[in-house]
Amino acid sequence: MQPRHETLADAVVVGGGPAGLMAAIYLARFRRSVRLIDAGQSRIEKIPRSHNYPGFADGISGAQVRDMLRVQLHNYPVRVLETFVERAERAPDAFRLESQEGPIAGKRLLLATGVTDIPPAMPHVRAALDAGVLRYCPVCDAYEVIGKTVGVYADGRAGVAEAIYLRHFSADIMLFMAQGGPGLAPEERRRLADAGIRWNDAPVEAIRRHGERIELMHAGARTLCDTLYCALGLTVHSQLAQALGASVDETGYVEIDAHHATNVPGLYAAGDVSSGLNQIAVAMGGAAIAASAIHRELGPDWSRRTGA
Ligand SMILES: Cc1cc2nc3c(=O)[nH]c(=O)nc-3n(C[C@H](O)[C@H](O)[C@H](O)COP(=O)(O)OP(=O)(O)OC[C@H]3O[C@@H](n4cnc5c(N)ncnc54)[C@H](O)[C@@H]3O)c2cc1C
Structure with a gap:
């Protein structure tokens, strides 16, 4: 991969969700030249209203948080490319990336590529998320969902853990099995029973929205819930990190140190791609830590003679 016309940026950030946007803002304010590349599939777009995002007592939609960060970023000379990074390579002096927009190169690389939830097979998933009858997190x-009738839909062990987690919030929890899953082991049945959680062994045949509730069909019966947590898992977007030699854990999360550095010199990761606690506040905090470490590592630049 050879650079064609691209100058070498101090830092390239891949991913324009809360982690990538926050990192780019920090790096620009550290007077670093920054490229932000984003394929536009942030999880934040799916949040109808968040009530744990700091500072918004009445909640705020994910799209509003994204828009505010984008407006803030526009105050700084950050070059933003709306494209997907297909390949990444580490040369002695730089990281070189390939996308449909051409090559991009940076002395340091921060991956904020996130994760994607595996959705249930049902019509109008997005509308169900917006209505709060389907949830992931x-x-x-x-x-x-305190005090509501809550379903958990899963194909294995993760469903047991999620149902027990939710039992803290509601006494009315029921676990539903996806088609083709391994079924429940005796020990798992005992744990569910101890927590007062019901389960249905018949695999779910169909899921659909039913007004302000959600309906699950299984073995000729149907059950209505106020909300359904889908625990089918997620896909971690750590392919670029792995191609560059970064270590990942058994789920695929990029392994990082306290400064969000990976085991590959000059390569950092922040946000959902590097964390099991997939939260906006965690993504932003990690981005701030990573950007500060990148700035320190690049060292002071005394070449500037003016404030410009
Ligand atoms: C339904 C739902 C509700 C949620 N509610 C809350 C909540 O109330 N509170 C909360 O704190 N969190 C919530 N979350 C989680 C929150 O959305 C995530 O923690 C957060 O968006 C993670 O930010 P991120 O920047 O790490 O990743 P993302 O926001 O997912 O952004 C990653 C970006 O990287 C891009 N990308 C990936 N690969 C490439 C590539 N190769 N080239 C270019 N770009 C690439 C993607 O297109 C995407 O735009 C919720 C999530 C969901 C799905």
Whole structure:
């Protein structure tokens, strides 16, 4: 991969969700030349209203948080490319990336590429998320389901853990099995029973929205819930990190140190791609830490003679 016309930036950030946007703002304010590359599939777009984002007592939508960060970023001379990075390579002096917009090169690389939730097979998933009848993240919004009839939909062990987690918020929890899953082991049944959680062994045949509730069909029966947590897992977007030689854990999360550095010199990761606690506040905090470490590592630049 050879650079064609691209100058070498101090830092390239891949991913324009809260982690990538925050990192780019920090790096620009550290007077670093920055390129931000984003394919536009941030998880934040799917948040109808967050009630744990700091400073917004009445909650705020994910799209509003994204827009505010984008407006803030526009105050600084950061070059933003809306494209997907297909390949990354580490040369002695730089990281070189390939996208449909051409080559991009940076002395340091921060990956903020996030994760994607595996959705249930049902019509109108996005509308169900917007209505709050379908949810992915109990840490984000279990407070909103206190006292409600809550279903958990999973194909294995993760469903047991998620159902037990949710039992703290509601006494009315039921676990549903996806088609083709391994079924519940005796020990898992005992744990569910101890927590007062019901389960249904018949795999779910269909899921659909039913007004302000959600309906699950299984073995000729149907069950209505106020909300359904889908615990089918997620895909971690750590392919670029792995191609560059970064270590990942068994789920695929990029392993980082306290400064968000990976095991590859000059390569950093922040946000959902590097964390099991997939939260906006964590993504932004990690981005601030990573950007500060990158700035320190690049060292002071005394070449500037003016304030410009
Ligand atoms: C339904 C739902 C509700 C949620 N509610 C809350 C909540 O209330 N509170 C909370 O704190 N969190 C909530 N979250 C989680 C929150 O959305 C994430 O923690 C947060 O968006 C993570 O930010 P990120 O920047 O790490 O990743 P993302 O926001 O996912 O952004 C990653 C970006 O990287 C881009 N990308 C990936 N690969 C490439 C590539 N190769 N080239 C170019 N770009 C690439 C993607 O297109 C995407 O735009 C919720 C999530 C969901 C799905």
